[in-house]
Amino acid sequence: MPWTLYKDSGDIEILRENYDLSHDWVDEVAGYLSPDGVWDRRPEFVLGQLGDWLDPSAPPDQPSLAMTQKELVATAYFARSCSQVTQMAQILGKDDDAERFGELYNHVRRGFIDRFSNMDGTMTSDTQCAYALSIAFGLLDDDDVRRVKAGNRLAQLVRESGGKVSTGFAGTPFVLPALSITGHDEEAFALLESTECPSWLYQVKIGATTTWERWDSMEPDGTLNKGGMTSFNHYTLGSVAAWMHSHIGGLEAIDPGWKRFRVAPHMGGGITHASTSHITPFGRAAVSWKLLDAQGEESTNGNRLEMDITVPVGTTGTVELANHEPHELEAGHHRLIVNL
Numbered sequence: 001m002p003w004t005l006y007k008d009s010g011d012i013e014i015l016r017e018n019y020d021l022s023h024d025w026v027d028e029v030a031g032y033l034s035p036d037g038v039w040d041r042r043p044e045f046v047l048g049q050l051g052d053w054l055d056p057s058a059p060p061d062q063p064s065l066a067m068t069q070k071e072l073v074a075t076a077y078f079a080r081s082c083s084q085v086t087q088m089a090q091i092l093g094k095d096d097d098a099e100r101f102g103e104l105y106n107h108v109r110r111g112f113i114d115r116f117s118n119m120d121g122t123m124t125s126d127t128q129c130a131y132a133l134s135i136a137f138g139l140l141d142d143d144d145v146r147r148v149k150a151g152n153r154l155a156q157l158v159r160e161s162g163g164k165v166s167t168g169f170a171g172t173p174f175v176l177p178a179l180s181i182t183g184h185d186e187e188a189f190a191l192l193e194s195t196e197c198p199s200w201l202y203q204v205k206i207g208a209t210t211t212w213e214r215w216d217s218m219e220p221d222g223t224l225n226k227g228g229m230t231s232f233n234h235y236t237l238g239s240v241a242a243w244m245h246s247h248i249g250g251l252e253a254i255d256p257g258w259k260r261f262r263v264a265p266h267m268g269g270g271i272t273h274a275s276t277s278h279i280t281p282f283g284r285a286a287v288s289w290k291l292l293d294a295q296g297e298e299s300t301n302g303n304r305l306e307m308d309i310t311v312p313v314g315t316t317g318t319v320e321l322a323n324h325e326p327h328e329l330e331a332g333h334h335r336l337i338v339n340l
Contacts, residue, residue: 003084009281010257015088022085023097029078030104037111039074049074052129055168056198056215060227066168068129072116073170076133079108083138109139121149128157129171135181136174151182163190165198165215173239180247180266188247189269192240200240211238249276251287254318263287263309263329264320272298283312305338 002018005011032041042048048064051073055066064070082105089098116124117140123130131154134140140147157166158179167175179188195201198215206220213234217225224230246252250265258280265274265287275288287309291302310333311317317329321338 003088006088007253007256008258010255010259012091015092019088019092019094022081022088026078026081026085026101026104029081033078033108034111036115037075037108038071038115039078039108040071050169052127052168052170054214055129055171056164056166058168060214060225063168063227063229066129067166068125068127068171069116072112072123072125072130073133075108075112075116076137076139077170079105079112079139080137082108112139113143117146117150119146121146122153123150126153126157127171128154128161128166128175129168131157132167132171132175132178135178148182151178151184154178154182155184155187158184158187158191162196163187163194163199164196165191165194165200169236172237173242176240176243176247180243185266185268188243189271192244193269200237208232211235213237245276245278248274249287250274250289251276251278251285253280257281258285258312258315260316260318261285262318262320263307265289265305265307267291267300267305270300272300272302277310280312280315282314284310285312285315285317286310303340305336305340307334307336307338309334309336 002014002022006014029039032039034040049070050064051070052066052068054063055068057067058065082101086098086101086105089101116130117134118124123134131150135147135150135154140150165172165175176188176191179185191199193201195205200211202215203212206218210233212218213231214225214227215237217230217232247266248271250263252262252264254260254262258278273290275286277284277286287307289305289307290298291300292304292306293299293302309317309329311329311331313331315331319327319329319336324338
């Protein structure tokens with residue numbers, strides 16, 4: 001949370017105020033690791049690690065019984081924590097801490113790869129969650145072949161599922177970003193637009209106006225999930241919205257605090273128009289776009305992109321589109337027409 005708030009606000013005081021907490025958390029968990037860097041010590045909690053909580057394959061009354069190894073999930077997330085606290089230490093000028101936590105990150109990452117990733121790019125847990133975390137957290141970035149193969153396998157799992165989501169709380173925020181990172185936008189849009197349970201639009205199809213705690217909190221006949229524990233307004237599975245804003249809408253910070261941001265919308269699926277905005281520390285940044293055919297009608301097969309972009313005073317927006325050179329925009333309102 002401190003890292004996220006810093007990235008959004010650019011306020012270094014957030015890091016300074018929360019550094020001891022972050023530092024102590026990473027040191028605490030470092031004591032739970034096996035010699036190879038994997039977090040496999042059972043926490044003092046009745047369920048142990050929660051893992052990919054509410055994976056749709058888990059029994060309704062046993063939501064911790066996910067397909068993905070809990071140790072894999074815990075180690076991936078801890079590696080991410082090590083990376084973030086290393087960056088925090090660097091920004092705050094704590095060089096000794098930055099070096100120590102950087103070494104810990106490398107140790108945990110190596111342990112993750114050796115324990116959970118195979119040479120052919122498959123994971124010991126052959127699940128959407130396992131591939132999503134390893135790709136989105138950059139844990140395979142030093143091995144291009146393994147990373148490409150992992151991305152291909154993730155896309156294959158999505159196709160084999162018929163475009164259904166197979167992740168719980170831990171994997172859902174990262175499955176679409178991981179597909180996009182590895183060049184599988186077609187599969188990402190298939191997941192987004194599926195209306196069969198488990199999916200986001202299944203909930204919409206049967207009348208939901210908020211995102212639920214479980215993929216199947218309500219059955220098509222209106223009965224509630226038999227597991228008992230459920231909420232009809234729960235952020236976790238709704239974390240897909242972050243990918244929608246940054247990837248479909250195309251609005252994403254480059255620098256902490258949005259001093260520089262990119263406008264990089266991606267078209268796909270049945271989507272012909274989109275809009276998004278964000279209140280930055282400098283004011284409102286916004287983009288809206290539509291895809292048009294030769295007759296000026298919205299079409300998924302259109303080859304003309306029309307964009308309206310708002311760049312707040314004090315910031316720079318960079319338009320990044322495939323097969324086009326990046327184009328910087330100064331403060332103001334801009335209307336662009338691009339032939340794709």
